[in-house]
Amino acid sequence: MPAAAYYTLGCKVNQYETEKIREELDRLGFSTVNFASQADVYVINSCTVTGMADAKSRRAIRQAARRNPNAFVVATGCYAELEPAQVGGIEGVDLVVGNDQKESIPERLVARFPNLRRNGGAGIRPRTRTRAIVKIQDGCNQFCAYCAVAYARSRQWSREISDVVEEISTLAGFGYREIVLTGIRLGSYAFGLPALIRSAAEVDGIERIRLSSIEVWEVDEELLRTIAENPKACRHLHMPLQSGDDGVLKLMRRPYAPDYYARTVEKAREMIPELGLTTDVMVGFPGETDDAFQRSYEFVRDMGFSRLHVFRYSPRPGTAAASFSDRVPEAEKSRRSELMIELGTELADRFAGRLVGQTVDVLAEPKRGEFISGFTDNYVEVRFLGGESLRGRIVPVRVESATADGVIASLASGIGD
Numbered sequence: 001m002p003a004a005a006y007y008t009l010g011c012k013v014n015q016y017e018t019e020k021i022r023e024e025l026d027r028l029g030f031s032t033v034n035f036a037s038q039a040d041v042y043v044i045n046s047c048t049v050t051g052m053a054d055a056k057s058r059r060a061i062r063q064a065a066r067r068n069p070n071a072f073v074v075a076t077g078c079y080a081e082l083e084p085a086q087v088g089g090i091e092g093v094d095l096v097v098g099n100d101q102k103e104s105i106p107e108r109l110v111a112r113f114p115n116l117r118r119n120g121g122a123g124i125r126p127r128t129r130t131r132a133i134v135k136i137q138d139g140c141n142q143f144c145a146y147c148a149v150a151y152a153r154s155r156q157w158s159r160e161i162s163d164v165v166e167e168i169s170t171l172a173g174f175g176y177r178e179i180v181l182t183g184i185r186l187g188s189y190a191f192g193l194p195a196l197i198r199s200a201a202e203v204d205g206i207e208r209i210r211l212s213s214i215e216v217w218e219v220d221e222e223l224l225r226t227i228a229e230n231p232k233a234c235r236h237l238h239m240p241l242q243s244g245d246d247g248v249l250k251l252m253r254r255p256y257a258p259d260y261y262a263r264t265v266e267k268a269r270e271m272i273p274e275l276g277l278t279t280d281v282m283v284g285f286p287g288e289t290d291d292a293f294q295r296s297y298e299f300v301r302d303m304g305f306s307r308l309h310v311f312r313y314s315p316r317p318g319t320a321a322a323s324f325s326d327r328v329p330e331a332e333k334s335r336r337s338e339l340m341i342e343l344g345t346e347l348a349d350r351f352a353g354r355l356v357g358q359t360v361d362v363l364a365e366p367k368r369g370e371f372i373s374g375f376t377d378n379y380v381e382v383r384f385l386g387g388e389s390l391r392g393r394i395v396p397v398r399v400e401s402a403t404a405d406g407v408i409a410s411l412a413s414g415i416g417d
């Protein structure tokens, strides 16, 4: 049995697409091995969201080629899509495949391994993560000034509700309790997110439905009501802010002002008590003056996010902002990034601290060291002592303390491990 190893960079859509390739290769007779092992095939699913993502993608490709110089190395994903010549030029790369052709990777590999013994029928196979990601949409037509993703995945389409629900039912059959609905621009889902959430909630065995990232202008009252009224819908929204300064948002070509964002947050919190609100913030966008950064910082603080992902702006070739002047020096970007990360930690601690003394439900993930870790439905990471047999189950735990690296809890009485 030839061995295949996978490495995924970037977003949940990429993670889902790697799983799909793995499912198909498993079925065709490949075994899956760890990326750090010797494999016959390496599939690197790259990302281009920042300059750092490009560099990490290149590093992973080189690592694979070095690990086994005779292996067949396939590079795919957004970086491979936008820079095929650069990626193809890396020593050891055998095949570069764009996003639209990802599904053809298994077929193309079969031709190189003629003695494969097929491994059962087609269909979805158990995924490697505790939460199952389900892609419901692809593509973005927004073209924010900094973003290359819209170019790497330009076609905007959505899967039918019945098709998505069928996949969720299969995943529930494998024992998954939580699914994460994901897309490049989830909120543009053509058949209505509220209707999909309601249908997904009817699937037996599914206990949690989480939305991945959703743009603020696509969060409407019906969606908030659906989350509020449906006990399976996670009380968590990840709404990318990018900047809390009106001028910078305009330069970024983001179609909202900070006031609008704040009003949506207010409404969401009113309708969904204990909402976990997470976001992405970019620092050092061209034209972000000291004052603009300060306004952004204060806005982030006032929103009281429960978790921040901080990015330093890096010019992406082919995007509008790549030609903007008023660049922010690297040292200043680092300073702003450190300040924002520090604020993010403070806000996360404050939100998590509110859980101390409460009993919360956690989806137990694989053990890390002696602790099991997992997330509450409002996306606070919790660690507690317990056996590996709890993995994949939703268990009640009592939160004892909030520390610098997350919340510590103990299993509520009556829960065996």
Ligand code: SF4
Residues within 6 Å of the ligand: 140, 141, 142, 143, 144, 147, 148, 149, 150, 184, 185, 215
């Ligand atoms: S909404 Fe903007 S940031 Fe998001 S994928 Fe589309 S272009 Fe990129």
